[in-house]
Amino acid sequence: MRQVTGARTSETFEGTYECKACGFEAPVLVYGSGRGTAGGWGRDSAAAALADASQDAGDVAAWTLVFVPCPSCGKRDPIARSYVITAIVLAVLGGLGFGALFGVLVSGERLFDGGALKLAVLAAAVIVALAIFLAKARAFIGIRRRVAFDLARATGIPPATVVRR
């Protein structure tokens, strides 16, 4: 069996929030969690898996900024919508694909028959679809807890009009 090393990380990333609607800009801290894997076993694999996890956390953090309502005008980046649609499509396709594969494998084994097989395939498809969706949903879950704006250093609008949320 192929050896795989897994890693998890949670990191705080520093970036700049830019609102496409009103031009508001502010330094921002975003917290993201990530998972990664690397082939092999040992110190190098652990480092590679951690780097992979760190990149995943960075992606989650970057996408989180797309879902944050602008502290000034309250609008979100319009690509947030297409991210959610993509997540749903990937989840459905992944679920159907895995369900079909699982069905073929399991029906060959004759472990289940008839209704039980259909139910097992459906359960497998739903679990995989949910897992894919939840992995993508990390970008828009718990935004308020994971994002901190440095409003004192905001630009693009008069500071007096900045609404603290």
Ligand SMILES: [Zn+2]
């Ligand atoms: Zn704005």
